[in-house]
Amino acid sequence: MIGLPANRLFCLLLLSLFIPAVVCGAPVTRTLSTAEPGAGEVFDISLSIDGIDLGGVVETLPAGYAFTGTEHPDDRVTVRGQSIGFAVMNDTAITYSVTAPASGSGDITGTWEDFLGESDGQVAPSHVAVDGIETAAESAGEKPAAQEAASPVAALAAVAALFIAGWGGRR
Template identity: 65%
Template sequence: MMRSAANRLFCLALLLMVVPVAACGTPVIRSLSTAEPGAGEVFTVSLAVEGMTLGGVVETLPDGYTFAGTDHPDDRVLVRGQRVAFAVTNETSITYSVQAPASGSGDIIGTWEDFIAESHGEIPPSRVAVDGIDVPGAGDPSPADARAGSPCTALIAVAGLLLVAYRGGRR
């Protein structure tokens, strides 16, 4: 009888760790037409949006890079300096253009918010460098910051340790 209660407790603990891990998927994925534009070149940024009925995406461009337009409806786009916000209503993709400066590099970063699912998150950064010349700036993350994992990584690790510990005790 005790074995059955322990099994139920273990399954419940594993379920509580696996469900958040499954929910950590990013519903917005960014791709660039090029990560090494020429000086003054206009390149395309595409956002693939998965399963978001109503929400928003905010993209932040590196210093010197300029928003150059979008095919998204004008009444659902807001540009303020280096930030570009898109209202999302059942879209599966958003495409916009960026003009590169004469020189410089940086990360395009973004966040998303799904109002229906009441969830939000970050879009992984995309590095851009004019003519492939990557110039570290004051705002660039340190190598230690770049290695830091997401909270999902920690949940996966804990779930794996519990599974190993449980299996090890059954021998």
């Protein structure tokens, strides 16, 4: 059986592994001014960026939706088809505008990369539908990609480790 000091050390080690996973959220989150724009309406998309000193974000728009513009510096924006790339240099927010098509729906997806932190990930998808009407593909049974929730396993493990650490001292 592990002795009391070793037990506490083991619990602290577990906490140091799991708590950062629980505390650290996605460094890039997306907010839409509307998820149901009117036909031809221009709407805004805001990206909140946390903790990326040097990196990039690439957003991909659904078919028919068109990038309209941004106040982000021109030399740090690249547009290729439905993808918009933003160079991030100590930025905390990027807002850009999109024009909705006459009809259509889909997911705005994105990826981010932190060059200095040597990490990357996905921005949770955001669903848009012109006038709230889903396209034929979705009414035929295809569902839009769902946002994935963070796994509760890390949070439960951290709580369990705290409980064990407190329990281990009572004898």
